[in-house]
Amino acid sequence: MSDIRVLVVEDEPIAAAAHAAYIGRLDGFTLAGSAPDGQSALRLMTELSAAGQPVELVLLDMNLPDLHGLDIARRMRASGLFADIIAITAVRELNIVRSAVATGVVQYLIKPFTYATFADKLRSYRQFREQLASPGPGGAGAGASQSDVDQAFASLRAPSELPLPKGLSGSTLEAVQDFMKQQAGAVSASEVMEALGMSRVTARRYLEYLADAGTVSRTARYGAPGRPENEYRWSRSGS
Amino acid sequence: MSDIRVLVVEDEPIAAAAHAAYIGRLDGFTLAGSAPDGQSALRLMTELSAAGQPVELVLLDMNLPDLHGLDIARRMRASGLFADIIAITAVRELNIVRSAVATGVVQYLIKPFTYATFADKLRSYRQFREQLASPGPGGAGAGASQSDVDQAFASLRAPSELPLPKGLSGSTLEAVQDFMKQQAGAVSASEVMEALGMSRVTARRYLEYLADAGTVSRTARYGAPGRPENEYRWSRSGS
DNA sequence: CACCGTTGCGTTCATATTGGTCATGGAAGG
DNA sequence: CCTTCCATGACCAATATGAACGCAACGGTG
Numbered sequence: 001m002s003d004i005r006v007l008v009v010e011d012e013p014i015a016a017a018a019h020a021a022y023i024g025r026l027d028g029f030t031l032a033g034s035a036p037d038g039q040s041a042l043r044l045m046t047e048l049s050a051a052g053q054p055v056e057l058v059l060l061d062m063n064l065p066d067l068h069g070l071d072i073a074r075r076m077r078a079s080g081l082f083a084d085i086i087a088i089t090a091v092r093e094l095n096i097v098r099s100a101v102a103t104g105v106v107q108y109l110i111k112p113f114t115y116a117t118f119a120d121k122l123r124s125y126r127q128f129r130e131q132l133a134s135p136g137p138g139g140a141g142a143g144a145s146q147s148d149v150d151q152a153f154a155s156l157r158a159p160s161e162l163p164l165p166k167g168l169s170g171s172t173l174e175a176v177q178d179f180m181k182q183q184a185g186a187v188s189a190s191e192v193m194e195a196l197g198m199s200r201v202t203a204r205r206y207l208e209y210l211a212d213a214g215t216v217s218r219t220a221r222y223g224a225p226g227r228p229e230n231e232y233r234w235s236r237s238g239s
Numbered sequence: 240m241s242d243i244r245v246l247v248v249e250d251e252p253i254a255a256a257a258h259a260a261y262i263g264r265l266d267g268f269t270l271a272g273s274a275p276d277g278q279s280a281l282r283l284m285t286e287l288s289a290a291g292q293p294v295e296l297v298l299l300d301m302n303l304p305d306l307h308g309l310d311i312a313r314r315m316r317a318s319g320l321f322a323d324i325i326a327i328t329a330v331r332e333l334n335i336v337r338s339a340v341a342t343g344v345v346q347y348l349i350k351p352f353t354y355a356t357f358a359d360k361l362r363s364y365r366q367f368r369e370q371l372a373s374p375g376p377g378g379a380g381a382g383a384s385q386s387d388v389d390q391a392f393a394s395l396r397a398p399s400e401l402p403l404p405k406g407l408s409g410s411t412l413e414a415v416q417d418f419m420k421q422q423a424g425a426v427s428a429s430e431v432m433e434a435l436g437m438s439r440v441t442a443r444r445y446l447e448y449l450a451d452a453g454t455v456s457r458t459a460r461y462g463a464p465g466r467p468e469n470e471y472r473w474s475r476s477g478s
Numbered sequence: 479c480a481c482c483g484t485t486g487c488g489t490t491c492a493t494a495t496t497g498g499t500c501a502t503g504g505a506a507g508g
Numbered sequence: 509c510c511t512t513c514c515a516t517g518a519c520c521a522a523t524a525t526g527a528a529c530g531c532a533a534c535g536g537t538g
Contacts, residue, residue, distance in 0.1 A: 077316040082341040097388060098371055102321040104343040108392070110385045117385065132337055149336055149347045156340075157392040167523065169467070171459045174386060181384070190487085198461040199525050204488075225534045226486030408514060428497085438516050443497075464525040465495025 004126065005032035005048075007055040007083070009041040009072070011064050019059055019088075022118050028126050029057075038067030038075075045081050055083045057125065060105075062089035062096065070096070073103040086121060106156060112214070128156040168209060172198070176206040180216055186231040188221065207232045243365065244271035244287075246294040246322070248280040248311070250303050258298055258327075261357055267365050268296075277306030277314075284320050294322045296364065299344075301328035301335065309335065312342040325360060366394040366453075394453055407448060411437070415445040419455055425470040427460070446471050 006023050008031065010016035016034055023031045032048060032055050035041035045055050058076075062069030073085055087100050090111040097108055106128075107121045131152040164170060175196055180187070192203040210232070211218040217235040220228040245262050247270065249255035255273055262270045271287060271294050274280035284294050297315075301308030312324055326339050329350040336347055345367075346360045370391040418435055419426070426434075432442040449471070450457040456474040459467040 074316055074319075077313055077342060080313075082338055084341050095371075097391070098323075098368075099321055101345065102323050102343045103316060104341045106340065108388050110388065113385065129337075132334075145349070149349060152336065153347065169459065169523065171457060171469075172467070172524085175459070177384060188487095196461065200487085201489085201526085202461075202524055205524095222533075224486080225484070227488065227530095227532045229487060406514065411514085439496095440498085440517080441515055444515095459524090461524070463495080464493075466497065466521095466523045467525095468496060 003028055003030040004056050004129065005030055005053065006057045006059060007032050007041065007045060007048075008034045008059045009036075009038070009064070010034075010059070010061045010088070011036050015061075019118075022115060023059075025115075026119060026122055029122060032056075036065075038064050038069075038072045041072060042075055042079065042081075045076070045083065046079065049081065055081075058083050058085045060085050060087055062087055062100075070099055070103060073100070073105065077103065084125070086125065124155055128152055131155055165209065168206065172202070173206055173209070176203070176210065177215070180207075180210070180232065180234045183234060186219065186221075186233040188229050188231050190229075192232075204230075242267055242269040243295050243368065244269055244292065245296045245298060246271050246280065246284060246287075247273045247298045248275075248277070248303070249273075249298070249300045249327070250275050254300075258357075261354060262298075262361075264354075265358060265361055268361060275304075277303050277308075277311045280311060281314055281318065281320075284315070284322065285318065288320060294320075297322050297324045299324050299326055301326055301339075309338055309342060312339070312344065316342065323364070325364065363394055367391055370394055390453075404448065407445065411441070412445055412448070415442070416449065416454070419446075419449070419471065419473045422473060425458065425460075425472040427468050427470050429468075431471075 006029050008016055008019045008023070010019060013036070016036065020031050020034055023029050032053065033044050035044050041058075041060075045058075048055055060069050060072060064072070067075075069087060069089065076083065076085075082104075084106045085100075085104060086107040086109060087105045088109045088111065089096070100108060106125060109118065109121060131148075164173065176192065179192060179196060189204040189207055190200060192198075192207060193200045196203065207216065207218075207230075210216045215235070216232045218230055218232055221231045222228050245268050247255055247258045247262070249258060252275070255275065259270050259273055262268050271292065272283050274283050280297075280299075284297075287294055299308050299311060303311070306314075308326060308328065315322065315324075321343075323345045324339075324343060325346040325348060326344045327348045327350065328335070339347060345364060348357065348360060370387075414435060415431065418431060428439060428443045428446055431437075431446060432439045435442065446455065446457075446469075449455045454474070455471045457469055457471055460470045461467055
């Protein structure tokens with residue numbers, strides 16, 4: 001099967017270059033072009049489509065200088081451009097996710113993301129394509145059954161777990177993250193320990209990991225006797 | 240949460256009545272209207288939208304007298320109608336599935352289908368909506384994380400219709416499911432092993448499959464020394 | 479002003495207990 | 509009789525815990 005032609009739409013040059021480089025590292029994908037804003041993206045897609053090389057997949061940043069990502073998706077559909085879309089955004093609003101699904105967004109990436117997450121989403125998209133191309137064990141050319149379609153949808157939406165550093169478990173990390181998200185102010189490791197019923201060592205290890213990843217910020221708390229206590233605060237400001 | 244307003248678009252009167260009856264039998268859904276062809280469907284949606292009662296989900300037959308289902312979807316997007324779509328078709332062509340996904344089709348039903356299949360698709364769609372409405376275990380209003388979005392997308396899968404992975408048998412799976420349904424609280428893999436008289440490996444394999452399918456939730460149990468024990472809890476209350 | 483005991487958290491290590499995987503055995507079907 | 513498939517037992521790897529040690533700031537005291 002030939003490579004899937006991908007268009008990168010991203011206003012920040014550094015991020016755009018990074019995404020393009022990611023595409024190059026992945027088998028089965030080819031960079032078809034790059035655009036810094038919505039207008040040029042639409043123009044570029046129209047040109048490529050007229051040239052017989054239509055874009056098949058768009059990596060679409062939702063936060064662009066001229067148009068919102070959702071508007072671009074709507075205009076694409078209105079113009080007869082039916083490339084699939086993977087949305088990239090720092091906006092963590094769920095109602096946007098719903099609107100995105102309604103306009104045909106296939107995957108949703110939240111900044112900042114690692115290369116592993118990125119590659120994972122693109123791979124599952126390619127698998128979705130391949131399953132539609134060659135259905136079932138029965139044979140090619142035959143019609144698709146309900147289970148064939150279900151299977152293709154499943155590989156599209158299935159989340160796959162990312163490799164975590166040694167010594168950390170996914171469910172524990174999720175628990176700590178959820179707790180931190182709910183806390184308005186800063187919390188200490190001991191408070192996390194008590195709230196989640198885990199040991200101080202474990203709580204601190206996960207908080208430290210989140211601090212290194214940039215998801216939480218870490219400051220020292222003075223004023224009380226004893227060694228200064230680290231306090232952690234949910235930050236996760238975009239990118 | 241209020242009911243989801245559904246529009247049925249189907250040219251055959253018998254099928255249309257059947258779909259409408261199906262909707263009535265399902266909790267959480269309300270029939271917003273019914274249309275026999277594309278033009279009237281679009282008109283009806285526009286009217287309801289203007290009346291402040293926009294259609295949220297469309298059961299869209301792809302084979303209509305005046306317009307093809309894909310055309311209707313495209314015109315919906317062009318007109319600013321962003322209801323989600325469940326496509327219903329007898330046409331078993333996979334390239335249509337791909338185009339359908341690009342226009343925001345959420346699920347795909349192939350005729351003829353049973354009520355069970357139908358209900359399953361609608362239930363998974365409702366679960367998708369609910370997960371977007373209230374992310375995480377306790378937090379409302381907080382931002383969504385990548386895993387939250389992934390989980391919501393995952394609930395658009397149809398686990399019951401998927402073929403069982405290698406190494407699992409249907410009868411054993413049923414036994415584990417029945418046992419889990421009866422348990423009010425959380426149970427560990429060891430408890431399932433002892434209760435059903437199977438080996439720990441087998442119990443864990445089936446519980447893990449159910450956890451991936453979203454039928455049970457998996458959390459860690461802290462407080463005791465040693466590696467944390469996974470405990471599983473029946474979570475799919477929607478069925 | 480300098481020094482020192484106190485205090486509480488950060489850090490490290492061994493340990494306990496479970497999860498995950500591999501190859502084997504037995505049963506069902508052809 | 510052979511093949512295929514699933515459950516099993518045993519091994520190795522993983523991960524939270526508890527205790528012990530060290531460190532940094534506070535608050536007296538000389």
